[in-house]
Amino acid sequence: MKIRQHIGRFWRSSVAGGKYFKLAWKHPHFAWLFMNCVETDFDSTVANIDHLARRQTAMLGFRKELQDFNRLLVSAGRNPLNDVDSYPCLDDRTAETGFDRHYIYHPAWAARVVAAFNPKKHVDISSTLHFATILSAFVKVDFFDFRPAALVLTNLSSEPADLTNLHFQSDSIPSLSCMHVIEHIGLGRYGDPMDIDGDKKAARELSRVLAKDGRLIVAMPVGKPRIQFNAHRIYSHEQVLQMFETLTLVEHALVPDGAAESGLIMGPDSDVIAAQSYGCGCYVFSKQ
Structure with a gap:
């Protein structure tokens, strides 16, 4: 997948992507800095873009799972969780334990x-x-x-x-x-x-x-x-x-x-x- 495809996917699939492109439009030096990162370390930049897109998707899944968990609590006669107590961990559902x-x-x-x-x-x-x-x-x-x-x-x-x-x-x-x-x-x-x-x-x-x-x-x-x-x-x-x-x-x-x-x-x-x-x-x- 070429860098333009990765960027397009990021733009379309995430709130963060939309905010980035609005910022880049208003501040060209921000876009220049981003492209410099691409040229300096293509693989790392692509990985970061994909990571942000995955997190946006995972956050939508998290909201649904929180609602499902609250329904289980209510059905058991217990109080549902408040949003303020939520602590989204979005990167841990992996087949193997990763490490640096x-x-x-x-x-x-x-x-x-x-x-x-x-x-x-x-x-x-x-x-x-x-x-x-x-x-x-x-x-x-x-x-x-x-x-x-x-x-x-x-x-x-x-x-x-x-x-x-x-x-x-x-x-x-x-x-x-x-x-x-x-x-x-x-x-x-x-x-x-x-x-x-x-x-x-x-x-x-x-x-x-x-x-x-x-x-x-x-x-x-x-x-x-x-x-x-x-x-x-x-x-x-x-x-x-x-x-x-x-x-x-x-x-x-x-x-x-x-x-x-x-x-x-x-x-x-x-x-x-x-x-x-x-x-x-x-x-x-x-x-x-």
Whole structure:
């Protein structure tokens, strides 16, 4: 189905579609922004359009089901529900349980790396909070973020830190992680200063503070190298190795664009990584 057909379906089938086209007619720059999204990421834009259309259809079905449920309540001698108490969940009726493959697989992979290394303490910088909080059940974790998280758990501390200027001494951290973070540094998405080399500075700081014979775990988008402002950067395998050129690669894995039988691809070659659009590269480095 071509993009014009998707847009037409969206327009005709949803209230949101009608509102969008009225807005685009009055404000041409809004239409330009939409078409730029189409040209930048066609598949994602089409998926979002279809999602909105499906939600509009599902909302109509929800209203009918609410009426049916209220009739069941009344027939049982109970009070019907008020509209104000309704809580439409429109995306959960699926044949299988969906999940974000990046954010399920890379923390699971990293936890296994930490378990094998078995450090007395682990330092994590800005990775998904699920990783640090669950890991703290088994090993002491010091968590740091540019936007500190108000976490209160035993065996876990949470403090602020600037990844481009870490306050740690050189060669001081034996077990360190920073996953799905570097690609954002310097793009301003999270309130950090604009810096076209922010990711490189972050990589140098991580390399500097890693202890001799320590382990650094990093994860970032890999595939065709590009910057998708202000969301993230995407790197080639070679770019990742170059950013951490003072360290030694211990192991690496890939969460590919599509589902893989093994979940992750262990030790993929650079051609497999280069074939991705938005894969997740998982790397372990050490310092000699």
